[in-house]
Amino acid sequence: MKATVVIASCLAASLPAAAQFTQAFLDRNTSCAGCGVITSIEPHTREIRTNPAEGSPSGLVATVPLGSGGGKAQVGSSQKLGREAVLTETDWNVVVRLDDGSYRMLRLDNREDWVKDDKVRLEGSRLFRR
Numbered sequence: 001m002k003a004t005v006v007i008a009s010c011l012a013a014s015l016p017a018a019a020q021f022t023q024a025f026l027d028r029n030t031s032c033a034g035c036g037v038i039t040s041i042e043p044h045t046r047e048i049r050t051n052p053a054e055g056s057p058s059g060l061v062a063t064v065p066l067g068s069g070g071g072k073a074q075v076g077s078s079q080k081l082g083r084e085a086v087l088t089e090t091d092w093n094v095v096v097r098l099d100d101g102s103y104r105m106l107r108l109d110n111r112e113d114w115v116k117d118d119k120v121r122l123e124g125s126r127l128f129r130r
Helices: 002-029
Strands: 035-048 060-063 074-077 087-098 103-108 119-123 126-129
Touching: 035 103, 087 119
Parallel strands: none
Antiparallel strands: 035 087, 035 119, 060 074, 087 103, 119 126
């Protein structure tokens, strides 16, 4: 009877360790080649240069500033006025640490709702949740 109690208590003590080992084994073996974790998300803003001679019609334009902030009225070609306006575009550099230890950097058009430490799967240049 004592031998049965000793064996049962040894088995009961080893069950949590066996469960942890089994879970670690399953986690390691269920990872995919493109699976990983987002390590950083950074905005990347760049200027968009447009060539006014391409595809935009030319015409006479007048600008009249409103309010007391002032400025002076301008008259001129539509290709010349407004040229000082800077157009920018923001995309996102996302760094993913893959399960095999390597890193991949992707550039996304929009951030969506990705955050650091999200578990993801890469397929080409697209991210999917795991």
